[in-house]
Amino acid sequence: MTQKILFAFVGLWTAVLYSPSVIHACSVCLTGDRDATTDAFNWSVIFLMSTPYLVVSSIAGLLFYSYRRSAAQQETESASEPGVTKEFIG
């Protein structure tokens, strides 16, 4: 019995959640198509969605660039060291 009441309650609650006119949870669900507010929210969402990828790829790019530069610098330094040749470095 308790299970049935719980099931009915969850079902009812889910039905309420799926009705935007009741809870107004979605800020862009109530506006019509081609609405300026809807477009504004959508562009903002796209921008905010893409920013983390841009940030992480920028950091990764900088780390890769630093790695390459460090390797090149080390190679130059070891090549210019007196008495050390490529053969000895192996």
Place this chain on the structure above:
Amino acid sequence: MRPNAPIGSNAWLGVLVFLGAEAMFFAGLIGAYLVFRLGSPMWPPPFQPRLPIDLTGMNTMILLASAVTMRLGLRAVRLENYKKMIRLVAVTAVLGSIFLIIQGYEWFRLIHFGLTVSSSVYGGLFYTLIGFHGLHVAGALIWLVVVFVMAEKGRFSKKRHVGLQTCALYWTFVVALWPVLYGLVYLY
């Protein structure tokens, strides 16, 4: 060839991660701006003062020039030209100060014309976005002064210049952010 030495110091990596967080902070502000800007049928709203595009455009050039001098300063320390490095750090600080002074003058005029934080959404967004950037420039400028004093005391060398390197990284971020904000708030 794989480098044996670490590619950057812990401080440098820390600042890099911090800048990632900073970028997300500004992304949030820009996201909010986009909602109001694109959702509004008329922008700027009527009866609001127009922003000084030319003066701020010139100010943008000054800030971009400061990024160049900062990078040249960093290159000078790597080439062990310490006098040039000190001079370039000083020039960067002066250019940053000029940018802030012009921004302050611009704000003074806008407030005089009635654009305040509480006057409208337009004013609120303008002062929040541009104000936070100005705050970051001011913070970076304080850091730059500390770096200048350290450079004067001879604390930096070709092998050890983490303070200058991290400051240059932060300054570059602050400068790179500005054209985005200028384009969005002033030109768009």
